[in-house]
Structure formats: structure tokens, C-alpha cells
Amino acid sequence: TAEWHTLKVEFTNDYSNAKCDRNLIVDYATVTFPDTSPPLTECPVGQFKAEYRNEVKGFTSSPVLTSCVSAPLDYDWSTSSPGANVDSDNFTSLFEGTFQFESGNYEFDVATNDGMRVYVDDQLIIDEWYDHLGSHTATTTMTTGEHTVRVEHYEGADDAKVAVSWAKQAPGVAPQDGATGVAVDANAEATFSEAMDASTINANNFTLAEQGTTTPVGASVSYDAATKIATLNPSADLEANTTYTATVKGGTS
Numbered sequence: 001t002a003e004w005h006t007l008k009v010e011f012t013n014d015y016s017n018a019k020c021d022r023n024l025i026v027d028y029a030t031v032t033f034p035d036t037s038p039p040l041t042e043c044p045v046g047q048f049k050a051e052y053r054n055e056v057k058g059f060t061s062s063p064v065l066t067s068c069v070s071a072p073l074d075y076d077w078s079t080s081s082p083g084a085n086v087d088s089d090n091f092t093s094l095f096e097g098t099f100q101f102e103s104g105n106y107e108f109d110v111a112t113n114d115g116m117r118v119y120v121d122d123q124l125i126i127d128e129w130y131d132h133l134g135s136h137t138a139t140t141t142m143t144t145g146e147h148t149v150r151v152e153h154y155e156g157a158d159d160a161k162v163a164v165s166w167a168k169q170a171p172g173v174a175p176q177d178g179a180t181g182v183a184v185d186a187n188a189e190a191t192f193s194e195a196m197d198a199s200t201i202n203a204n205n206f207t208l209a210e211q212g213t214t215t216p217v218g219a220s221v222s223y224d225a226a227t228k229i230a231t232l233n234p235s236a237d238l239e240a241n242t243t244y245t246a247t248v249k250g251g252t253s
Contacts, residue, residue: 043068045146048097052086057115057129057154059094071099072165073151079159093162095151101142103195105169105227111135112153113161119150131156139169141227171228173246184239188232188246198223201230205250208232211243 043049047070051063064085073095081088110116110126113133118126125138129152153162171193175182188208201223207216218235230248238244 040066040068043097045098045100046071048073048095048149048151051094052082053092053094054085054087054090055092056090056156057092059092059152063094069095071097071149073162074165075160075162077155077160082160088160089155089157091155091160093151093153093155095153095162095164096148098146098148101144101147102168103142103144103228104193105139105141105191106166107169108138108140108164108166109135110137110151110165111161111163113159114156115154116162116164117152118164119148119152121147122150129154133159133161143226184237185234186238187234190230190232190246190248192228192230195225195228196223196230198225203232206230206232206246206248208234208244208246210239211245217244 040049047068050065050067050069051059052065053059053061053063055061065083067083075082077088079088082091082093108118108120108125110118110128111134112128114131115129116126116136117124117129118138120140120142123140125140126136128134128136149164149166151162151164169191171191173191174189175186190206201221203216203219203221206221208219209216217238219232220235221230221232223230232246
């Protein structure tokens with residue numbers, strides 16, 4: 001690497017005769033070797049390419065430190081520097097990588113000090129670009145396959161922190177079981193773990209009924225193949241202070 005190194009040269013007599021007729025030479029020299037390794041251009045799928053720059057809120061200068069790092073990100077540098085040649089204050093960090101996702105809704109959780117922006121496939125999902133210490137979340141729908149995640153972060157002064165993770169949300173229903181204070185014009189939703197045949201999801205097998213009765217309320221039912229979410233939209237407002245039960249059953253009718 002392009003820094004100071006100590007070079008040690010030794011020569012030792014190994015002649016079998018007991019009489020030494022050769023010299024022992026020991027010498028030391030301090031020399032500089034140029035860094036001839038090629039610049040890091042990309043990282044494997046499943047890792048971020050991390051770049052650090054000694055500038056604030058910008059990414060115009062050349063990185064002073066570059067490496068491949070694994071997800072999730074979890075760095076708490078406090079008042080220290082992220083690495084060699086990076087200032088402890090007034091720096092930016094950029095993490096970009098390609099990752100495999102399954103189809104479904106994903107929640108992204110971040111913690112930052114100071115500012116952070118998160119993009120998925122160049123779409124901004126978290127925009128907290130200001131001096132602060134905070135935690136934030138965002139939910140986005142992913143398709144099966146590779147997707148690009150980009151995290152932009154800057155540190156102004158004092159402590160620095162970057163934490164980014166994501167997880168697929170489990171299938172569920174909305175409103176949640178036992179929920180209270182639900183609006184009378186709210187829809188009911190059911191999220192499936194696998195892709196469904198839209199023709200099998202209708203008002204006959206996704207129903208909503210007042211608790212204690214078997215007669216479903218009038219409603220229309222739709223299915224979004226991209227999110228795997230079925231939505232039941234009642235034809236009229238529901239009764240206030242009344243408990244309803246949503247039911248999803250198999251079959252086409």
C-alpha cells in the first residue's frame with residue numbers, strides 16, 4: 001500500500017565447516033511502495049459498496065475510503081472516524097448494493113446521526129436529510145429478484161451513526177384483530193403469503209359480517225396481484241360501536 005514500510009535484509013552463513021568464512025549482513029531501510037492495486041469498482045450481490053468522502057451533504061469529490069460491507073448496516077462511530085483518511089466530522093458515507101428479495105411488502109428501519117436518504121431502485125423511500133439523531137421506517141413492495149438499495153448519509157459534527165435493515169412483513173389483516181376506534185368507512189384487507197388466482201377471490205369467499213350474525217354486509221372485493229392484498233370495500237358505512245368479523249375461506253364460491 002502507499003505508506004511507509006520497513007524492509008529487512010538478512011544473509012546468514014550456512015557453511016558446514018566450523019570456520020566462518022562468510023559475512024553476516026543485516027541492514028534496514030525505510031522505503032515507500034506505490035499502491036498498484038486497482039480501484040474498487042463493484043461488490044458482490046448481497047453486499048454494499050461503501051464510499052466515504054470528506055465533504056458534507058455532497059458526493060462530488062473522490063472517495064477517500066472504499067470497501068465492500070455486508071447488510072444490515074450497523075455503525076455507531078460516536079465521535080470517531082469511520083476509517084483511515086476519513087475526518088471524524090463533516091464527512092459523507094454512501095452505501096449502494098444489489099440484493100435478492102422475495103415478493104412482498106418490506107419494512108425498512110433506519111437510525112441515523114445526522115442526515116440520511118434511502119432509495120430502492122432509485123425511488124426515494126426515506127428522506128431525513130438534516131442534522132438530527134433519529135429512527136425512521138418506510139414500507140415498500142418488492143418483486144422477486146434483485147433490487148438496488150442506496151443509502152446516503154452525512155455527518156456534521158459530534159456523534160455519527162448509520163443503521164439500516166429491512167424485513168419482509170408477515171401476511172396479515174387490516175384492521176388488526178381486536179382493533180378499536182376503526183373508521184366506519186374503513187376497508188378490510190387480507191395479505192397473502194403467496195400469489196393468488198384473482199378469479200378465486202370474490203365477495204363469496206371474503207366476507208364481513210356483524211358479530212353474532214352470518215349475513216355478510218354488502219361489499220365489493222378486489223385483489224392486487226403485485227402486493228398480494230385482497231380488499232373488501234363495504235357498500236355503505238358500517239355501524240359505529242359495533243364489532244365485525246372478516247372471514248376468508250378457500251374455494252371459488
